[in-house]
Amino acid sequence: MKFSVTVTLKKDVLDPQGKVVHNTLTNLGIDNLKSIRQGKFFEIEVNETDQNKAEDKVKEMCEKLLVNLIIEDFQINKLQ
Amino acid sequence: MKFSVTVTLKKDVLDPQGKVVHNTLTNLGIDNLKSIRQGKFFEIEVNETDQNKAEDKVKEMCEKLLVNLIIEDFQINKLQ
Numbered sequence: 390m391k392f393s394v395t396v397t398l399k400k401d402v403l404d405p406q407g408k409v410v411h412n413t414l415t416n417l418g419i420d421n422l423k424s425i426r427q428g429k430f431f432e433i434e435v436n437e438t439d440q441n442k443a444e445d446k447v448k449e450m451c452e453k454l455l456v457n458l459i460i461e462d463f464q465i466n467k468l469q
Numbered sequence: 470m471k472f473s474v475t476v477t478l479k480k481d482v483l484d485p486q487g488k489v490v491h492n493t494l495t496n497l498g499i500d501n502l503k504s505i506r507q508g509k510f511f512e513i514e515v516n517e518t519d520q521n522k523a524e525d526k527v528k529e530m531c532e533k534l535l536v537n538l539i540i541e542d543f544q545i546n547k548l549q
Contacts, residue, residue, distance in 0.1 A: 395473075397510065413534060414533070414534055419526070419530055421516040422513070423515060424513070425514070427509065427510070427511055429507065429509065430510040431490075431505060432506045434502075434503040434504040446499070446501060446502075450505075453494070453499070
């Protein structure tokens, strides 16, 4: 069973990397850009046929390693 | 207008970072993990009311800076 996980910085957390990307895009001549924030993306495949169990597994991975819960939020989506 | 962009490595491209995450998760005692691949995620807000124009803008950003088209694929989704 395949899942995607997107990890984003919480709203009030500064995103210096996104800021640099924003400036660079502006310097490249792209206008009309209002904001850009960068996050992480994972594609995770689990050997588990039960969807709830599989999702719990992915959640456990996020909480144990992939996500810094103090400054980041995450969202799990089933693929296909 | 708000878009999300996910950038993933092409299928045949090795993902050493994902491999490290995989090993670490296994060491943390998580079983049943079949594969994990890491990518990038962007949340982009554009000052543009026409959806087609806005999407073209985001596509241009991807091609100019955000994505290495030789080894990466990208997908644009409208948010909300």
